Each structure stands twice: as structure tokens, then as C-alpha cells.
Amino acid sequence: xxxxxxxxxxxxxxxxxxxxxxxxxxxxxxxxxxxxxxxxxxxxxxxxxxxxxxxxxxxxxxxxxxxxxxxxxxxxxxxxxxxxxxxxxxxxxxxxxxxxxxxxxxxxxxxxxxxxxxxxxxxxxxxxxxxxxxxxxxxxxxxxxxxxxxxxxxxxxxxxxxxxxxxxxxxxxxxxxxxxxxxxxxxxxxxxxxxxxxxxxxxxxxxxxxxxxxxxxxxxxxxxxxxxxxxxxxxxxxxxxxxxxxxxxxxxxxxxxxxxxxxxxxxxxxxxxxxxxxxxxxxxxxxxxxxxxxxxxxxxxxxxxxxxxxxxxxxxxxxxxxxxxxxxxxxxxxxxxxxxxxxxxxxxxxxxxxxxxxxxxxxxxx
Ligand code: SF4
Numbered sequence: 001x002x003x004x005x006x007x008x009x010x011x012x013x014x015x016x017x018x019x020x021x022x023x024x025x026x027x028x029x030x031x032x033x034x035x036x037x038x039x040x041x042x043x044x045x046x047x048x049x050x051x052x053x054x055x056x057x058x059x060x061x062x063x064x065x066x067x068x069x070x071x072x073x074x075x076x077x078x079x080x081x082x083x084x085x086x087x088x089x090x091x092x093x094x095x096x097x098x099x100x101x102x103x104x105x106x107x108x109x110x111x112x113x114x115x116x117x118x119x120x121x122x123x124x125x126x127x128x129x130x131x132x133x134x135x136x137x138x139x140x141x142x143x144x145x146x147x148x149x150x151x152x153x154x155x156x157x158x159x160x161x162x163x164x165x166x167x168x169x170x171x172x173x174x175x176x177x178x179x180x181x182x183x184x185x186x187x188x189x190x191x192x193x194x195x196x197x198x199x200x201x202x203x204x205x206x207x208x209x210x211x212x213x214x215x216x217x218x219x220x221x222x223x224x225x226x227x228x229x230x231x232x233x234x235x236x237x238x239x240x241x242x243x244x245x246x247x248x249x250x251x252x253x254x255x256x257x258x259x260x261x262x263x264x265x266x267x268x269x270x271x272x273x274x275x276x277x278x279x280x281x282x283x284x285x286x287x288x289x290x291x292x293x294x295x296x297x298x299x300x301x302x303x304x305x306x307x308x309x310x311x312x313x314x315x316x317x318x319x320x321x322x323x324x325x326x327x328x329x330x331x332x333x334x335x336x337x338x339x340x341x342x343x344x345x346x347x348x349x350x351x352x353x354x355x356x357x358x359x360x361x362x363x364x365x366x
Contacts, residue, residue, distance in 0.1 A: 022206045058084060132179065133181040
């Protein structure tokens, strides 16, 4: 999707991930993670293609075993965005993933094992010319291994998360490996923001932002928007992933909405609709949901509608006024509505045709 004119404040090193870059002056990119079983080739490829249509720019898949790892080459050949292998516990899965041609590997220093294993992963990534993300999660810190949860204050957590990330960074950099991205995720805003802010003050490594296990669609989107948003307004963050217990396509959308609201990326139209009230005699909710489904699942429509303001209003009391300030829109009557373009009433359109009319208008716009 498009990039707005706003720049990022923090200068980070640039890391290439397939045809995308993270860091440097690259726009903040949007990532997601499949929730399919990576061993199921068809389900995984289908989901990634749907996410590509929704604007996902980098996709990560879980690699729980060798069967999943051996599918990665076929997955990669069937998709057009960079593929990231998510590795926990077994370094050999990272080696096989790289052999299969993935564009990036994510390792968790809390569970990948000793330095020799990390060294081997670094060696194959260097030969393949791909980066490594060091993904530190508050819940799986090395310092907590086999220990009860400590009575730490949020800043103690943040300090430990940053320490473990920097320890791993040092290991990689001592091996002369610098294509590194770091993430520091907790399941709450306070620790996530503290850890990323602290890390940003110590390193030029690009940061992948996210609040991990953020929750259900509404609660998780609010939590992620605040956590990721706070960091981005401080100029911290180079790529984002919104984690929700929800269709990954909605995670992609939520990520773009955060970036769009901060003026960092363009993504589809600005859809204005009224909350409806007792005057309304059309189904505004149904029209808006259908419109969103059509636009946000079609890369071309997303691109063509970028920056457009489109209004769907329930009645003629406030409707025409709102619709007039939009590029175009419709204000309801009974089962029909007044179609308005650039402030002028153009025609009357039946309610059943509103969605198609909006789509036609987007497609025909220059
Ligand atoms: S535009 Fe009309 S239907 Fe919608 S909230 Fe306002 S008064 Fe109610």
C-alpha cells in the first residue's frame, strides 16, 4: 500500500527481507502470521494469498517440525511476498528453513539453545543472504527458565528483555552478522513500550513492533493501537504485526489502520458512516460491512480507493451535509438514497445498488 509523506524519527540500519526492506528510510511495513498448519500446503498458501490481497507485506509461518520445514520451498514458490520461518526450540528447523529458501528466520533466544547452535544458524543465514529476527517475548525469557514468575516491576521486565536481546545481538555481531531485526513483546502495553524505548536508546537495529497475545478483536486492537501507536509517535518502530485472536486478514487491516491514523501509510479509503438513529430507514451497517468486505479483500480496489473519502449516511437530516464533504457518497431515504459527488446531488440510487455503485465509482476514478 502507499506511503504517506511522514518520515520516521529514529534512524535505523536497513535490513533486506526479500524484495522489501525494514529500517533505514523504508516505510513502516505490515506483517502477519498464518494460523494454518504449515504442513497443510493448500490451506497455508490460500491464506497467504488472501493476506496478500489485504495488503500484507511480509508473512510468517510457524515451523513446528521437519514436515512443516520441508513445505516452505513449495509455499514460497506459490506466493509473492517474503516468507519468514518462525523457529522455537530446534535450531535444525532453522537450517532446513533456510535451505528451503525462506527470506528471514525468527529465533527466540529464550529457547533456541546454546551459542554453537545459534552460530550454525547464523552461518547458513549469512550464506543465503537473509536476515534474522531476534524475537524476545516476556513470557519466555532465559532468566525465567524453570523459575517461578519473579516479583519484578515493569521496568525490571523491560531491562531483562533488552538485556537478552542485546546479548543475542552481540553473539550475532561477533560473528560479523549485522542483518538483524529485533522484537521485544509483552502482553501489556507498559512493558512493551518500556522495552522498545530502552532498546531504541541503545541500538540502531530496526524494531518489529507488536503487543503479543493482545486478545480478542476489539480488546486486542485497542491494546495494540495504544502500544504500537505510542512507540510510533516516538519515532520507534520499523515494521508492525498486530496479534489478535482473529482472522489474520483483520490483523493486517488493524495494523494499517494504526499506521494510517498516524499518517505513516495510506490504506484504502476513509469510509465515513453514521451510527444511525430512529430516523434511519436503510441498513447502513449492512452496506458498510459489504463495502469493507469488498474493498479490503481486493488489492486493486484498495489501491484505487487510497485517500478517497466516501460517505454512507442513514438519512437526509445530516446525511447530505456529511456526504457533501466527501468525494462522493449517499444519504438514505426509504429504501433509496441521494447520490452526491463533490457536493452536488447527482441522482437517486436504490439501497440494494449502493455497494455496487460505490465500487463502480472507485473503479472509474482516475
Ligand atoms: S445521518 Fe440521519 S440516520 Fe444517521 S445518525 Fe444522523 S440523523 Fe440519524
